[in-house]
Amino acid sequence: MNHANSIGDRLREERKRTALSQRVFAESGGVTEKTQVLYEKGERVPDAHYLARIAAIGVDVLYILTGRLNASTLSRDEGDLVGRYREAPDAVRAAALAGLTAGAAPAKYQQNFEGANIGQQVSGNVTAPFTIDMGNTRKKRRGEQKD
Incomplete structure (x- = not known):
């Protein structure tokens, strides 16, 4: 609607x-x-x-x-979606909102979860291509060369 x-x-x-x-x-x-x-x-x-x-x-x-x-007037699918959203951990809620608002949200859309540890978070104008440097956190297995 x-x-x-x-x-x-x-x-x-x-x-x-x-x-x-x-x-x-x-x-x-x-x-x-x-x-x-x-x-x-x-x-x-x-x-x-x-x-x-x-x-x-x-x-x-x-x-x-x-x-x-x-x-109470939601369709079965809408009601299921709302129920699952309410039961989801904060990280899943953040991902769901990001997916649902992609392309339809204002350029400065931001969702905040107070006190939640959801890992990486991107805010601001993220409509242009961008890169996130996650660092080199992967542990090397025996026999692999270092970067």
Whole structure:
């Protein structure tokens, strides 16, 4: 979801996520199609009765009102991902966030884990090619030449 700005935008987004027409969505909420259009345009604000009714068909009312996703309305895959993230050690969380934000994050994105020992950490503008010198920490086996 793109976290639209207004209640009407988020309501439209949720209607599209449920793949319902404005008419069917409006009927589910107990309003007319014209009222649904006005809600989505931001010209009217839905009441609690409407929100309760659309919640019953799987609409994320918390998201519509606040812009924050309700974890209980996540798909099975999304819920599994959130659960695994919460159970993961800090190093795995850092790697997961890096993978998910690659190419989509602002150039100055940085994730901090307070008190965590996650090994090497790169911060700042890392969009250009770069090299990390890990030093020569490999132990030599018998018979190998030194560098």
